[in-house]
């Protein structure tokens with residue numbers, strides 16, 4: 001039975017100007033009818049958020065706000081299986097992945113930012129003046145205000161709560177525009193935030209698309225105070241243009257074309273396992289996924305063969321099947337994009353080491369957006385599939401001879417999100433990681449996270465950082481008070 005997902009404005013369900021269908025990426029079946037918010041609904045959502053700020057929520061203490069975040073985390077855990085079911089319905093990802101990554105991190109995100117805000121002090125200085133007198137300077141953090149939160153479909157709940165948790169912890173009110181591909185968990189979170197006792201209007205949800213739809217209506221709205229966005233780099237450009245007339249602050253977590261650098265002295269089996277995870281996790285639909293693998297020439301064949309073995313061992317199947325390791329791509333539209341890159345790679349001279357086409361998974365999955373995990377050799381940095389983000393289970397393997405070659409090749413990109421360095425020489429690990437022109441570099445691991453550390457990218461990969469105090473810097477506007485003593 002298909003669900004019906006409404007917009008959520010000021011704590012109430014609101015119908016949209018029309019509905020659109022959300023299909024299951026596993027088999028193409030209907031998951032939900034989703035109400036698309038028109039300009040009137042977006043306007044009402046922004047007004048509801050503003051009213052919340054003008055009401056008790058705007059006067060809530062740090063203790064009250066952090067207590068609410070902890071109640072939200074508890075409630076997410078109480079409704080854990082509801083979130084897993086909703087996330088899996090929207091994305092088709094394996095159930096174990098939705099449990100271990102997406103839903104678990106949602107609760108952790110709320111607790112992590114409750115801790116951060118509760119422990120945060122004030123910027124203050126006792127100023128000594130040339131005339132021997134003193135002054136006191138202290139900065140009072142105030143909420144940014146009404147924050148537009150626009151998120152993608154790959155880790156829907158994780159990335160949504162990664163923004164909503166610090167936003168609420170800092171006293172803001174939010175209007176969320178989830179991806180049209182993954183409307184379910186953002187809507188369920190509205191129930192949970194209300195159940196946890198948040199005043200109406202603190203958390204609002206408007207469904208729809210980008211241009212000429214809820215996304216654009218929200219970013220061009222005159223009464224929002226900032227935009228936090230995660231998604232494609234070109235969408236980031238569009239949102240920058242949308243907020244330019246109002247000069248509102250933006251926080252952007254955008255695309256990537258992440259490199260792994262594998263040295264001959266790496267621990268081969270551990271490296272192969274880590275590399276395979278970094279290429280194929282979530283069917284390669286993670287912004288941090290490795291799509292370029294640079295390998296020291298003497299071990300190139302060993303790495304290529306080992307990685308191909310792991311790619312071929314992946315089990316594509318239904319989310320609830322115990323041996324499923326890999327789900328489908330998010331949609332037929334996205335599969336068409338990934339398939340075009342599979343074809344392009346061959347046209348650019350690639351040798352297909354593994355995968356390369358649409359798998360035969362039987363009639364009941366034929367309607368899904370499945371693709372084979374794919375590896376290429378025989379390409380160089382001039383190939384479009386080595387320069388452009390595919391955002392699927394793909395990687396190109398390219399040999400290098402010297403450490404300087406490896407750094408040059410890895411940094412030869414317009415993106416700058418993440419990198420991974422695999423070597424047992426830790427001095428070299430530190431040295432090469434520091435030379436990566438990225439926001440995050442891992443050594444002998446990948447996607448190991450401390451939520452207090454800065455998360456974000458350079459170049460086409462984004463503006464600003466999220467995580468711990470870095471998130472607080474975006475979600476607050478300080479007023480510095482100076483008192484002559």
Ligand SMILES: NC(=O)c1ccc[n+]([C@@H]2O[C@H](COP(=O)([O-])OP(=O)(O)OC[C@H]3O[C@@H](n4cnc5c(N)ncnc54)[C@H](O)[C@@H]3O)[C@@H](O)[C@H]2O)c1
Nearest residue numbers: 151152153178179209210215216231232235253254255287
């Ligand atoms: N850096 C990160 O942390 C990070 C994390 C996850 C995904 N991503 C990136 O996101 C992309 C995949 O996600 P996607 O396909 O959902 O991205 P997308 O940019 O197509 O869409 C992201 C969100 O923006 C909305 N949107 C689209 N156009 C808009 C517009 N003009 N105005 C306002 N809103 C608009 C969409 O409806 C969706 O909710 C990949 O490029 C991936 O690298 C980055």
Ligand SMILES: O=C/C=C/C=C(\O)C(=O)O
Nearest residue numbers: 154162285286287288449
């Ligand atoms: O697809 C991109 C993943 C982003 C992950 C995070 O933002 C995180 O782990 O905090």
